[in-house]
Amino acid sequence: MKAVLTVIGKDKVGIIANVSNLLFEKDANILDISQTIMHEFFTMVMLVDLSHINISSKELTELLLEKGKELKVSIKMQHEDVFNSMHLV
Amino acid sequence: MNINQIMETVKMLDDEKLDIRTLTMGISLLDCCDSDGKRARARIYEKIMRLAGNLVKVGDDLALEYGVPIINKRISVTPISLIAGASKDENYVEYAIMLDKIANELGINFIGGFSALIHKGYTTGDHRLISSIPEAMRVTERVCSSVSVASSKVGINMDGVREMGKVIKEAARLTADRDGLGCAKIVVFANAVDDNPFMAGAFHGVGEPECTLNVGISGPGTVKVALEKVKGADFGVVAEVIKKTAFKITRMGQLVGMEAAKRLDVPFGIVDLSLAPTPAIGDSVARILEEMGLEVCGTHGTTCALAMLNDAVKKGGIMASGSVGGLSGAFIPVSEDEGMIEAVEKGALNIEKLEAMTCVCSVGLDMIAIPGDTSAETISAIIADECAIGMINNKTTATRLIPAPGKKVGDSVEFGGLLGRAPVMKVSEFSSNDFINRGGRIPAPIHSFKN
Numbered sequence: 001m002k003a004v005l006t007v008i009g010k011d012k013v014g015i016i017a018n019v020s021n022l023l024f025e026k027d028a029n030i031l032d033i034s035q036t037i038m039h040e041f042f043t044m045v046m047l048v049d050l051s052h053i054n055i056s057s058k059e060l061t062e063l064l065l066e067k068g069k070e071l072k073v074s075i076k077m078q079h080e081d082v083f084n085s086m087h088l089v
Numbered sequence: 090m091n092i093n094q095i096m097e098t099v100k101m102l103d104d105e106k107l108d109i110r111t112l113t114m115g116i117s118l119l120d121c122c123d124s125d126g127k128r129a130r131a132r133i134y135e136k137i138m139r140l141a142g143n144l145v146k147v148g149d150d151l152a153l154e155y156g157v158p159i160i161n162k163r164i165s166v167t168p169i170s171l172i173a174g175a176s177k178d179e180n181y182v183e184y185a186i187m188l189d190k191i192a193n194e195l196g197i198n199f200i201g202g203f204s205a206l207i208h209k210g211y212t213t214g215d216h217r218l219i220s221s222i223p224e225a226m227r228v229t230e231r232v233c234s235s236v237s238v239a240s241s242k243v244g245i246n247m248d249g250v251r252e253m254g255k256v257i258k259e260a261a262r263l264t265a266d267r268d269g270l271g272c273a274k275i276v277v278f279a280n281a282v283d284d285n286p287f288m289a290g291a292f293h294g295v296g297e298p299e300c301t302l303n304v305g306i307s308g309p310g311t312v313k314v315a316l317e318k319v320k321g322a323d324f325g326v327v328a329e330v331i332k333k334t335a336f337k338i339t340r341m342g343q344l345v346g347m348e349a350a351k352r353l354d355v356p357f358g359i360v361d362l363s364l365a366p367t368p369a370i371g372d373s374v375a376r377i378l379e380e381m382g383l384e385v386c387g388t389h390g391t392t393c394a395l396a397m398l399n400d401a402v403k404k405g406g407i408m409a410s411g412s413v414g415g416l417s418g419a420f421i422p423v424s425e426d427e428g429m430i431e432a433v434e435k436g437a438l439n440i441e442k443l444e445a446m447t448c449v450c451s452v453g454l455d456m457i458a459i460p461g462d463t464s465a466e467t468i469s470a471i472i473a474d475e476c477a478i479g480m481i482n483n484k485t486t487a488t489r490l491i492p493a494p495g496k497k498v499g500d501s502v503e504f505g506g507l508l509g510r511a512p513v514m515k516v517s518e519f520s521s522n523d524f525i526n527r528g529g530r531i532p533a534p535i536h537s538f539k540n
C-alpha cells in the first residue's frame with residue numbers, strides 16, 4: 001500500500017531529516033517528496049511505499065503523530081486512495 | 090496529482106469538518122420471526138451481534154488508515170412491527186429494550202427500525218408497535234423509531250397521522266425530565282426510503298438484501314468554504330462550485346464505504362450524499378445559504394437558495410458514485426445547525442418558512458421544538474401538511490417535532506451532542522381539531538396513476 005504523508009507547520013531545522021529517519025527505521029520507502037511554503041507554513045508532501053514496513057501501518061501512523069507533537073508540526077499519513085478518489089475522475 | 094490538490098483534501102478534513110457522518114449496517118430480521126416473542130428477540134440478538142460484531146472496529150481502523158473521521162457507527166433493521174407481528178406479544182417495548190442492549194454492547198450510537206409502515210393501513214403488529222413507541226422511547230437510549238404514514242403512491246393515512254400526534258405528545262410527557270428527548274428519536278415519514286443511513290429515520294426496507302452497508306457523508310463546512318472563494322459570482326458559478334465539492338465529498342464517502350463493506354464481508358449498499366449539519370461552528374447548512382448572499386437564513390430568497398444547493402449537491406454526488414440512495418440532499422434540522430438556531434433566535438426563521446423550505450430540501454421539518462402545551466391535533470396537522478408536500482411533490486418528507494414539556498416560545502431545550510439545542514418555535518394558535526378528527530385516508534394523488 002502507498003500512503004501520502006503531509007507535514008504542515010512552522011519551518012525549522014531538521015523536519016525532513018527527522019521524518020525520513022523514522023520512515024527509514026521502519027523500512028518505509030519514500031517514492032516522491034515535494035516541499036513548499038504555503039501561506040507562510042512549511043508544507044511537505046511525501047508519497048511513501050508501505051509494502052515492506054516492519055510494523056503495522058496503524059503503529060506507524062501513531063508514531064508519526066507522536067513525532068509531529070515532538071516537532072510541533074502536524075503530520076498525517078493517509079492511504080493514497082483518499083486523494084486519488086477525490087481528485088481523479 | 091499536485092501538492093495543491095493534496096493540501097486541499099487535508100484542509101477539508103482538518104479545518105472544514107469534512108467527515109463520514111455514519112456507517113450504517115442494514116440488517117434484515119425477517120428470518121427472526123417467531124410466535125414466541127422471547128425466542129424472536131434471542132434470534133434478533135444473535136443475528137445482529139454476529140453480523141455487526143466488527144462494525145465499530147472496522148470503522149475506527151478505517152478512520153485512522155484513511156485519515157478521515159468516521160463519526161457514527163449505526164445499525165438499521167427491518168421495521169420491528171413486521172417481526173414482532175408474528176409473535177403473540179401485545180406490547181413491543183421488550184423488542185426496543187433488546188435493540189438498546191445490542192447497541193450498547195456493540196458501542197454504536199443509534200439503532201433504527203423500531204418502525205411501522207402504515208401509509209395505506211394498519212396491521213395488528215403496526216397497532217401494537219405504535220402504541221409501544223412512547224414507553225419504548227422512555228426506557229431506551231439508543232433506539233430510533235419511525236412511522237411511514239403517507240406516500241405519493243397511496244395517499245395519506247389520516248388515522249395514522251392523528252395517532253402520531255398523540256404518540257409524540259405522550260413520548261414528550263414520558264420523557265419530560267429530559268425536555269422531551271424521546272421525541273427527538275421519533276420520525277413521521279411520507280415517502281420513507283428503505284436505505285437511509287441517517288437517524289432517526291433509518292430502517293432496513295423489506296426489499297433490501299440480507300445485510301448491507303450504507304454510508305452517509307457530510308460536509309456543509311467544505312461547501313461553505315468553497316463558496317467563500319467565489320464571492321459575488323453569478324449562480325452558474327455557484328452551482329458549479331457546489332457540484333464539484335459534492336463530487337469530491339461523495340467520492341471519499343464511496344471509497345470508505347466500499348472498503349468498510351469489503352472488510353465486513355457484506356455487500357455495499359449506497360452512498361447518501363447528504364449535507365448533514367452538526368451544532369459545531371463551521372458545520373452548518375444555514376451558513377451556506379447565507380454565504381450565497383442572504384443576510385440571515387430564513388429571509389426571502391432562502392427557499393430558492395436551498396433549492397439550488399440541494400440540486401447541485403445531487404448532481405455532483407450522482408456523478409461521483411455508482412450507487413446513490415437514501416435521502417441525498419441538504420438537511421435542515423434546526424437544533425442540529427448552529428446557523429439555523431441563530432436565525433430562529435434573531436426572529437428571521439419561523440416554522441412557516443421552514444415548511445416552505447421542506448418543499449425543496451431532502452427531508453422535512455426536523456428537530457423543531459414547539460411549545461409544550463401544543464395539542465396533539467395541532468402536531469398531527471403539522472404532520473399532515475408535511476405529508477401533503479411529500480405526497481404531491483414525490484419527495485421524502487419527515488417530521489420530527491419536540492413539544493417540549495413546560496416550555497414556551499422564547500425558551501430553549503438542550504439535548505446535547507449531535508442533537509444540539511432547540512429554541513422553542515411558535516405554532517399557530519388556531520385549531521385544526523375537526524380536520525384531524527375526520528380520520529380515514531386521503532386518496533392517492535392523480536399523478537400516482539402512471540401504470
